[in-house]
Amino acid sequence: MTVRVVVADDQELVRSGFAMILDAQPDIEVVAEVGDGARAVDAVRRHAPDVALLDVRMPVMDGIEACRAIAAAGSCRTVMLTTFDSDAYVYEALHAGASGFLLKDVRRDDLVHAVRVVARGDALLAPSVARRLVEEYTARGAGRVDGAPLEVLTARERETLLLLGRGLSNAEIAAEFTVSEHTVKTHVGNVLAKLALRDRVQAVICAYETGLIAPGTPPHGGAARGR
Known part of the structure; x- marks a missing residue:
């Protein structure tokens, strides 16, 4: 199946470069290139892509507002791009x-991998971005829920959320539990469904906001990604 992508960046050379890299893949098709967030939202409505690649800082409508509009409108998933790993928009973008x-x-390979991962329903964070998420959470003093929503989880599902929050992949969680990856996928699916979470990235946020993981605890390997 071909993954359809919209690329949005106000810098033409950057936008064209990403589009060329993605379009060169046999299983990826760039259906639109646009220079601002408002046009990105419009392109998603018109072309119904699987993934929207959005620059955080764009004119007319920034990437965060575009992401929020796209997420609310349908099934297209978004990958945010930024120049700086210290970008304060990370937290807002993930919540959007x-x-x-x-x-x-x-x-190049990581960009292509990210689009494929997100298109199949998983999530991915650059290692430095995962660290930034934790820093933003700590700096904001985001409200802890003290674990109340986690009462719906079984003990194993709670352990799964803990490891998701630390950034472990399915394979790493399987090794930790000494079970098959298929079993882990079942646990992950149950966690997301019971807590009404969109994907693994939201699971990371949930693990911190419920107090399951203490702020300041570094993610395992620094990344949260589906495998």
């Missing part, structure tokens, strides 16, 4: 519904 967050200096 972003399924991925990458730096603009991302390697």
Whole structure:
């Protein structure tokens, strides 16, 4: 199946470069290139892509507002791009519904991998962005829920959320539990469904906001990604 992508960035060379990299893949098609967030939202409505690649800082409508509008409107998933790993918009973008967050200096293969991962329903964060998420959470003193919503989880599902919050992949969680990856996928699916979470990125946020993981605890390997 071909993954359809909209690329939005106000810098033409950057936008064209990302589009060329993605379009060169046999399973990816760039259906639109636009220079601001408002046009990105319009392109998503017109072309119904699987993934929207959005720059955080764009004129007319920034990437966060575009992400929020896209997430609310349908099934298209978003990957945010930024120049700086210290970008204060990381927290807002993830809460707006972003399924991925990458730096603009991302390697070609990692960009392609991110689009494929997000298109299949998983989520991905650049390692430095995962660290930034924790820093933003700590700095804001985001409200803890003291674990109340987690009462719906079984003990194993709670452990799964803890490891998701630390950034472990399905394979790493399987090794930790000494079970198959299929079993882990079932646990992850149950966690997301019971807590009404969109994907693994929201699971990371939930793990911190419920107090399951203490602020300041570094993610395992610094990344949260589906495998």
